[in-house]
Amino acid sequence: MTEYEDERIEFDFFDEPETEEAPRARRRPRRERPPGRPPQPPTGLVPLARLVGLIALAIAIVVAFVFWVGACQGKSKHDEYASYSARVRTVAASSNALGREFASKLVSALKQPDLETSLQQYAQQEQQEYDQAQQIRAPGPLRQIHQQLVDAIELRAKGLAGLGAAVGQWNPKSDASTAAAPDALARQAELLIASDVVWEQLYRDAATQQLKQQGVTGVVIPSSTFVPNTELVSARSFGVLLQHLKGASTGGTPSGSHGSQLISVVANPGPTTLSTTTATTVKVSADLAFVATVEDSGNSQETGVVVHLTITAGSATIKRTQTIQLIQPAAQETVTFSNFNLPTAAFGNRATVKVDVAPVPGETNLSNNTATYTVFFTLG
Numbered sequence: 001m002t003e004y005e006d007e008r009i010e011f012d013f014f015d016e017p018e019t020e021e022a023p024r025a026r027r028r029p030r031r032e033r034p035p036g037r038p039p040q041p042p043t044g045l046v047p048l049a050r051l052v053g054l055i056a057l058a059i060a061i062v063v064a065f066v067f068w069v070g071a072c073q074g075k076s077k078h079d080e081y082a083s084y085s086a087r088v089r090t091v092a093a094s095s096n097a098l099g100r101e102f103a104s105k106l107v108s109a110l111k112q113p114d115l116e117t118s119l120q121q122y123a124q125q126e127q128q129e130y131d132q133a134q135q136i137r138a139p140g141p142l143r144q145i146h147q148q149l150v151d152a153i154e155l156r157a158k159g160l161a162g163l164g165a166a167v168g169q170w171n172p173k174s175d176a177s178t179a180a181a182p183d184a185l186a187r188q189a190e191l192l193i194a195s196d197v198v199w200e201q202l203y204r205d206a207a208t209q210q211l212k213q214q215g216v217t218g219v220v221i222p223s224s225t226f227v228p229n230t231e232l233v234s235a236r237s238f239g240v241l242l243q244h245l246k247g248a249s250t251g252g253t254p255s256g257s258h259g260s261q262l263i264s265v266v267a268n269p270g271p272t273t274l275s276t277t278t279a280t281t282v283k284v285s286a287d288l289a290f291v292a293t294v295e296d297s298g299n300s301q302e303t304g305v306v307v308h309l310t311i312t313a314g315s316a317t318i319k320r321t322q323t324i325q326l327i328q329p330a331a332q333e334t335v336t337f338s339n340f341n342l343p344t345a346a347f348g349n350r351a352t353v354k355v356d357v358a359p360v361p362g363e364t365n366l367s368n369n370t371a372t373y374t375v376f377f378t379l380g
Contacts, residue, residue: 080139081211081219087136088149092224095129095156098122099226102160106232107304107325112167112245119164126157141210148203152195156226159191172246182239189233192226199224232303232326240301244361258362259297260305262371263332265355266291274353274373282375284347289338292355296327297368303327306358309337313346313377346377 102122109115130153138146166184171177200223207221227233265274267282268289274280282288290309296302305324310317322335357369 089222092222116167123160145206152199155191155195162188182235185238186235257298261295261297261368263293279374295332302360308356310354313351316343
């Protein structure tokens with residue numbers, strides 16, 4: 001054998017692979033699940049479940065936040081409109097009170113200078129209301145509509161100022177002036193009537209509709225009426241007023257037939273008509289009221305008819321007064337007396353209710369102006 005062959009045999013001998021198989025990896029014994037313990041989810045699903053839960057929680061938080069923001073915005077919007085309505089209500093209440101005072105002055109004025117001064121003062125007060133109305137900041141959707149309120153107040157201020165000027169220009173000693181004055185006064189009073197129309201139809205109705213469109217509930221736009229009875233500021237009524245003022249200024253009496261008559265007195269609730277010949281039992285409740293009906297017994301229009309009611313029960317005396325602003329010839333008007341707080345002595349004992357209609361200027365027959373009724377008050 002050659003040397004090369006020896007090396008080759010040696011090499012093949014030592015490189016021959018092992019005949020034994022490699023040992024196999026041993027399996028770990030399977031752990032038994034304790035009884036009563038729920039099976040565990042695969043480890044790959046746990047992070048996914050947690051991620052889904054976090055996403056759901058985040059969505060819930062976002063939705064809740066959106067609802068919370070919307071609720072806050074709705075509350076803020078409601079508060080803004082409610083605050084605006086409250087400020088308007090203050091202006092309306094003041095103007096309404098001035099309208100009642102104006103009507104009372106027309107039916108009770110006795111002197112021309114006194115009436116003129118009062119009308120000019122009313123105009124100044126309404127001008128102050130006008131300035132206050134301009135300072136009210138309305139919510140955006142109501143800004144243009146709010147201008148109608150401002151215009152209504154301006155009409156009232158101008159109307160009152162015009163009436164004061166017309167009364168001042170009237171000459172009671174001139175027949176021509178007396179004939180023309182009622183129409184001149186009525187033209188100025190048309191501004192007052194127009195102010196009520198502007199307030200109710202152009203302002204209040206439009207503002208209320210806008211609240212509905214904005215979804216605002218629970219907020220009421222206030223109403224305002226300066227002249228509740230338009231007949232009070234008609235040319236005919238002003239003619240009667242000037243005749244009264246003329247008679248007072250000259251010391252004379254109004255022309256024509258004048259008179260007032262008490263027709264009946266009714267106790268409410270019931271109704272129970274009181275009688276001057278027999279005693280009447282009147283059931284007393286929180287709504288107790290006496291309604292007196294008065295008739296114009298002359299052929300002239302009457303204004304400022306004053307009606308008094310007096311209740312006498314033992315040592316207690318209760319008095320009330322109401323005024324009929326305007327009553328036409330042969331027409332009837334009613335006045336209501338309420339809010340009574342009768343003493344304990346009034347129950348079970350004889351009491352009297354007296355109603356008296358004050359005479360109107362030029363009235364001569366006073367026999368039918370007063371009546372006294374005997375009553376027994378009982379608990380209803």
